Amino acid sequence: MSDLRDRLRRLEDSFGPTPVVPVDDDHVRLFAKLEFENPNGSLKDRAAFWILKTGIERGDITERTTVVESSSGNFAVSMASFCHTLGIRFVPVIDPNCNAATEAYLRARCERVEKVTTRDATGGYLRTRLRRVQETRRTLERCYWPDQYSNTGALEANYRLTGAEIVAALPSLDYAFVGVGTGGTIAGLSRRLKESFPGIRVVAVDAAGSAVFGQRPRARRIPGIGSSIVPPLVRRAFIDDVVIVPERRTADGCRALLARGGIHAGGSSGSLYAAVQHYFTRRSVTGPRPSALFLCADRGAGYADTVYSDAWVDEFLGTDDDVTLMTTATPVPAG
Template sequence: MTVIEPRWRVGHSPLVRITTPVPRRHPGYFAKIESLGLGGLKARSALSMLVGARRRGELRPGARVVESTSGTLGVGLAYVAQSLGHPVTLVVDGELEPAMRNLLRALGATLEIVERPHPEGGWQQARLDRLSRILATDAGAYWPNQYDNPDNAAGYHGLADEIVAGLAAVGIDRADVLVCSVGTGGHSSGVGLRLRQVWPGLRIIGVDALGSKIFGQPAGRRLMRGLGSSVHPGNVRYEMFDEVHWVGPREAVHACRALARGGFHTGGWSTGAAATVAGWAAAQGSGSVVTIFPDGPDRYLRTIFDDDWCRGRGLLDPPRTQPHEIDDCRDHTECWTRCQSVLAPHSLAGDGTKAAG
């Protein structure tokens, strides 16, 4: 097998000005369209994690790479790992779309499919349990552990640099607000911290999903995939965030569909959630707003873009156009909600200490 160095081929997605009026009219914001970069958003972190592991001797030549994924990282790993000469086994779950399963297999990945969610930790914990069993039977396999691997965040420094260069190319010398969806914490931390070095006054807004426990809500069933978590990933830099929004699936569906009709750049749950909050921030007169659209629409044609699927779940009803406000991240919420007091995990146990932000 010829090993192709993928470094120069990862990234370099376009930066596009978005004016689609979601969730209301706004003056526009900028979005990095990561689905148009080779390998997608998470090929950046896959490259960083695997090259780092190879450099440290943790990933041996030809060793198998094993990881849990809801889909997007799987594409990045399949693209990067096999270019570096490593077979890939991906632990996925029963809710992964058939089209994504087919794509991952077409890219050469072996799939281990978990058919039942964990009673408390949901699909995410069930995947991690299966992954542990695989590692126990293959001593030479390498687990990147995207949730707690600092190389994950480091892989997105180049994305931040591309944002700076892209804005400069259109005559904008700084961004005032960064809106980032949060799952493993990789791209939000990598991009956010790097941009704060360039623009110290940058305001950073985290976007989570209803049912996610990352920022203090109790874990629950999440209809939205690609953002949110049933665990507290070590990569999340809580002190970095000035505020957090939990976005619901109705708002995300509306955003994705409106973007498809009015802007021709759209995607899935994390893209719709990020677009909702970025449009809201732009409408507040917050200055120059930039966000990241993590994925494209292809895997969501039978969900977000399927009228019958959405109608059966009440997702075509009118969405909220502004968030509900709470003072404490632990206050219960069931709709798109904003909180300007961000808590770190040690504070969520109840000691009241608040992360700086």
């Protein structure tokens, strides 16, 4: 056990803050936080590390534990890498929306990968994946299921790490645009940012066809944000506005962010960038330019055959729906 704790400490030391960079914009002083600069290329390093750390410190995870988790990609990559460094077995449960490079990495790194292929009643794969997690757990003797949809480690990680880094990097902030999948990022960030910047508006960004903010769930093709359930962590977030982005607009946003901002990022970054453009072109902003920040959750390379492929976009993402802007009452946090 002490070896495991030593390895955990060394892993912790290998983390540093990710950069906050300015992005040229007509309406606001815009900043991108480059979460793809994390050691495994995405924002999910934060949650994965914190969940493992907490599990080890509590004694729920030992060298003999097998971690099993459902993820469409980034969380599984982070878990696979960290579990390998810590000497713990990891079984990811993935689905066909997992991009080819991620699946190849997981198969190279993990002895066992579970892939579901049947859609659930909502047209997505989440419920099928969660069912497979339970089936897989029954085949293992010492097993830990992080349950990233309700594990407050993700909230803690984003409160203490990502949120604290933004506060250290910027003297003030008027808007933060945050994508929602499990809700862990927005739950932790919104709490930390509102403590330091009480006037900030937190804008949640979700995918069209996701159930998180009350839409009817339907099949989606781009992994990252959106969910076919309402994740418990979302209720812990302080959210002022919600922008729903159709997948076609996500692809447009990725390309616009590359063309104007020079940032080659993944699908959810395109959603967030599209949401920023949409939000401020529909509001008259008076006085000094406000500041706004959005997260670039992962890199664009893994999306070369999807959101960056004209043929794929034309075949799968349909025509130009509008981005929908919704304003919600701030959910009351559970504590």
